[in-house]
Amino acid sequence: MELNPQQKAAVAYDGAHVLVLAGAGTGKTRTIIGRARHLLEQGVDPGRILMLTFTRRAAREMVQRLTQLTGQEQLPLMAGTFHHFCLYTMRRMPAAFGVANATVIDRDDQVQLMKLVRGGRRRKGEQLPRASELVSLCSYARNTNQRIADYLKRYTEHDEATIEKICRLAKEFERRKRANDYLDYDDILFVFASRLQADSALRQRLKSLFDHILVDEMQDTNPLQWLILDGLRDPARLFCVGDDAQSIYAFRGADFRNVHAFTRRVPNAAVLRLEENYRSTQGILDLSNWLLTASPLKYGKKLRAHRKTVSKPSLLDFDSDFEEARWIAHDLIERHEAGADWRDHMVITRTGYGARALESFLVEQKIPYRFVGGTSLMQAAHVKDLLSLVRACASPRDELAWARYLTLWPRIGDVTAARAIREMRTCSDTRAAIASLAKILKARRDVSDGLSAVLGDWNDPPAAITRAGHYLAPILKTRYSNWNQRRRDLDLLARLAKRHRSLVAFIETYTLDPVSVTESRRLQGEDAVTLTTVHSAKGTEAPVCYLIRVEPGMYPHIRSLGREDDEEEERRILYVAMTRARDELILTRCLRNGGFRRSPYSVSVAPDREREAYFFKDLDRRLINSEAITAYFDRSDDYGALHPDDDDW
DNA sequence: GAAGCGTTATACTAT
């Protein structure tokens, strides 16, 4: 593995702590891997290295590459996300953290629980935010380590009475989570960080586990995650890599002070820089640099291409997202027929919703693709139905799982389910709960039989999943019209379960690391186009990148308008998207309305404001391929053949 | 009173 002098300096840095500022495409991953390899060569025990990445995928890739490099079969180093690491550690010391029987819940469950806490319908003109908004507020306050009241007063415009009400609901939400033995994503970090801070004996014990902590994507860590790093360092040494121009998770509490204030917080730390870009052509970087220069914030960053080729990005205009999608599908097929692999192409979208038209074309044209960041397998309704049965078996106190499972059955609705759940709450284990349930629903033996059946296969995850599937099939068949498609997901679930020893661990793994439906349906390594959201594209690259819907209302996204910080984050999102491309960057957009299924936002919210804020409003045309612009003004040519009369859609 | 059914609103990013 070749390293340039800057990378070498970082890899071999010998002081206590270091922050590596690495621009897009400057070999960040390579440098972290190089660092780990260097440490191993120095004789550091792999078990004493902790690698924290932003996604499980990134962790897997790094360990894989490192394993190849070192020629070892298995490297017992700990690599994963902050959430993964914290949960793993807490599971091994349940008493110290008080999370012995916890069920990990995802965002959907949080919202569901909040609905129960908040109470039903939202009347017109009501000040109180909806449940999903309440969850976001709580989550943000938690991750930025502030009291929810302070956060609401400082950064929102709710009146005092509403703030008080929200605080009461937040408190009740916390109480309800504890009553159900739930741990949400935020709790995982919060409980870990608080115990780490409060219990000095525990802190010493955890500190003694590692000598080196390697952190990727430092700019997207939040204050809670900083507390964790802070609690674990010294004698352990921090090696943090990040780029403030690529900070795109502020909405989740990420705080790039973790980068900017690093040397102030860690006095004996050094800052190193990686500046040479190995990924893209200068043409792609020129446009990316231009975007940052146009910002009121001074990023003080100019990416230089190491490569000699200069290919300008193209910008193509279409009348609708429908035509845009058709053109891309056509272009992909053309390139594939000319000998290119599908996998060399990545389509990047701001929102999952924005890729709907394209997705339908990919399916229709039978172009193999995987959608990273699309609907996750675990969020599909039928999968949740099945998992509710498994989760109900795991914990008599998991009220969301019980409610979902019970109301699947005909003639059992909210009220009956709630009554049964109240009764079972007092039961100490699942067997007792099932017995109690059988008593309440005398005539409904099938309801409790399903639970007993799954319990019977409890220690054989794939068998239990399969059994649960068989048990629920008759009900699900009547519930979902496309049952035959959906049942395949349940088979897939059983196959995924094979890799896990316990059902709880299985569910937990995929709750923390969601698999997208298209991703999991495809076999690993199969040649396919990648369709991804910008956020999920972070850290990845492809020779050919299509950046779709680069239009007013999307960049910056309409929901960010009016809040300066949010609009600036949108700029970085576009920057991250553009810097994924190696050889070719193709930007597409539709400036005119009248497309197929326009988003309701684009019409209802001030279009002037959208256009005014649009990042390409004053685009320097010299930065993009002029032929592409011609194609927009004179659209009678080539791809015209593809759409004869397309109004029949 | 509880469950079921048809219609309508809603949709940014995600560990």
Add this chain to the structure above:
DNA sequence: ATAACGCTTC
């Protein structure tokens, strides 16, 4: 695609 809502049915 899904959930919530309002109305009908048991």
